Amino acid sequence: MVRETSLELLMSRPVQERADAARNREKVLAAAARLFAEKGVDAVSMDAVAAEAGVGKGTLFRRFGDKAGLAVALLDDRERDLQQRILSGPPPLGPGAPARERLVAFVRAYLDFLFAHLDLVRMSETASPGARYRIGSYWFWHRHVAILLAQSRGGDADVLAHTLLAAMQAELADVLQTEYGRDRTLTALTTLATTLT
Amino acid sequence: MVRETSLELLMSRPVQERADAARNREKVLAAAARLFAEKGVDAVSMDAVAAEAGVGKGTLFRRFGDKAGLAVALLDDRERDLQQRILSGPPPLGPGAPARERLVAFVRAYLDFLFAHLDLVRMSETASPGARYRIGSYWFWHRHVAILLAQSRGGDADVLAHTLLAAMQAELADVLQTEYGRDRTLTALTTLATTLT
DNA sequence: GCACCATCCGGACTTTAGTCCAAATCAGCC
DNA sequence: GGCTGATTTGGACTAAAGTCCGGATGGTGC
Numbered sequence: 401m402v403r404e405t406s407l408e409l410l411m412s413r414p415v416q417e418r419a420d421a422a423r424n425r426e427k428v429l430a431a432a433a434r435l436f437a438e439k440g441v442d443a444v445s446m447d448a449v450a451a452e453a454g455v456g457k458g459t460l461f462r463r464f465g466d467k468a469g470l471a472v473a474l475l476d477d478r479e480r481d482l483q484q485r486i487l488s489g490p491p492p493l494g495p496g497a498p499a500r501e502r503l504v505a506f507v508r509a510y511l512d513f514l515f516a517h518l519d520l521v522r523m524s525e526t527a528s529p530g531a532r533y534r535i536g537s538y539w540f541w542h543r544h545v546a547i548l549l550a551q552s553r554g555g556d557a558d559v560l561a562h563t564l565l566a567a568m569q570a571e572l573a574d575v576l577q578t579e580y581g582r583d584r585t586l587t588a589l590t591t592l593a594t595t596l597t
Numbered sequence: 598m599v600r601e602t603s604l605e606l607l608m609s610r611p612v613q614e615r616a617d618a619a620r621n622r623e624k625v626l627a628a629a630a631r632l633f634a635e636k637g638v639d640a641v642s643m644d645a646v647a648a649e650a651g652v653g654k655g656t657l658f659r660r661f662g663d664k665a666g667l668a669v670a671l672l673d674d675r676e677r678d679l680q681q682r683i684l685s686g687p688p689p690l691g692p693g694a695p696a697r698e699r700l701v702a703f704v705r706a707y708l709d710f711l712f713a714h715l716d717l718v719r720m721s722e723t724a725s726p727g728a729r730y731r732i733g734s735y736w737f738w739h740r741h742v743a744i745l746l747a748q749s750r751g752g753d754a755d756v757l758a759h760t761l762l763a764a765m766q767a768e769l770a771d772v773l774q775t776e777y778g779r780d781r782t783l784t785a786l787t788t789l790a791t792t793l794t
Numbered sequence: 795g796c797a798c799c800a801t802c803c804g805g806a807c808t809t810t811a812g813t814c815c816a817a818a819t820c821a822g823c824c
Numbered sequence: 825g826g827c828t829g830a831t832t833t834g835g836a837c838t839a840a841a842g843t844c845c846g847g848a849t850g851g852t853g854c
Contacts, residue, residue: 458833533769559785642839654842660802
């Protein structure tokens with residue numbers, strides 16, 4: 401389990417790929433993006449993605465592991481962008497602002513990202529049991545939140561960081577959005593973040 | 598979606614069953630309990646349960662809907678017990694204590710229940726996507742927490758109740774237990790509950 | 795006891811995720 | 825260009841969830 405790692409290390413890329421592998425990776429990502437946009441994430445099987453990409457199923461799974469891995473790969477760019485803004489962007493999301501303001505900015509920015517890609521994130525979190533806690537980016541968000549909480553309150557920061565992230569998981573966000581709308585959801589989660597600092 | 602219902606209504610039972618149906622229900626529950634105890638929840642397929650119960654697969658699914666439904670049925674007794682203690686047991690879990698104390702008592706009691714049946718609850722929450730928010734008991738817990746929060750803080754109680762419950766979902770509890778142990782987990786969640794009131 | 799109909803049963807069937815390995819392909823080196 | 829060994833490929837295969845429907849079974853009214 402990833403633990404004492406720096407935020408930067410949590411963003412590292414896999415090693416070099418062979419040329420045909422890289423080509424197929426692109427074909428698969430393009431095909432998946434196309435199909436998901438057209439039919440919706442849940443209505444597309446892995447077979448369909450493989451067929452649309454003109455690639456065998458084995459290739460698909462070797463490259464992305466499972467459905468969650470495919471979703472992660474599709475989200476990668478957007479996620480890295482947010483991560484960069486946290487690491488070195490302007491405050492209050494980036495360094496420089498007080499912990500409480502950074503945390504609120506993070507909640508807002510993360511929810512923006514989440515609602516913009518709700519289906520994909522949901523797939524990345526629930527495609528296989530426990531998937532959420534095996535994804536590298538989860539531990540990036542966790543570390544960031546835990547550090548901010550530790551700065552502003554001390555004890556229990558690690559556990560409380562998990563609970564704040566649990567409140568922003570895709571499946572719940574979907575329910576909250578449907579039941580109460582995005583505004584109330586954002587307001588309440590901001591309240592939660594503020595209360596915790 | 599269940600909404601404006603009283604807590605009592607959320608506990609209602611299905612209608613009367615035919616005799617053979619009731620017999621098979623018991624056979625299935627007994628077989629499932631046996632197999633789960635012996636091999637672990639994750640290593641038992643629905644076919645295996647059907648075979649062990651001496652019943653067809655169709656029967657199994659007709660009766661319990663899916664794997665999550667089977668888990669819910671197995672947890673039913675324990676869950677109803679906790680629900681009864683909330684509705685009419687002694688304070689601070691039951692009525693009579695101040696909202697904050699009732700909420701802390703609930704968190705403690707729910708985590709006891711959760712850790713005692715972690716695998717089954719995890720299955721009931723994750724066997725199918727969104728399962729957690731379709732289970733009747735989830736809405737029982739939600740209503741209880743939301744009422745307590747509304748009493749002690751006002752606005753946003755409904756959304757915040759969901760976030761507190763999200764912090765106690767089985768998959769996360771499993772991670773927290775492994776990473777930090779049950780004591781720290783309980784402490785942090787108690788802090789969270791207190792902070793929210 | 796008997797007939798009737800709603801309900802239930804069970805296993806064959808479909809669909810999908812994920813595995814496996816023989817054959818094809820690539821990249822570096824002579 | 826041609827050899828060589830590591831890597832990748834692709835589709836047949838397995839396993840498991842969940843559906844379907846012809847036939848069996850149970851309760852009820854007489």
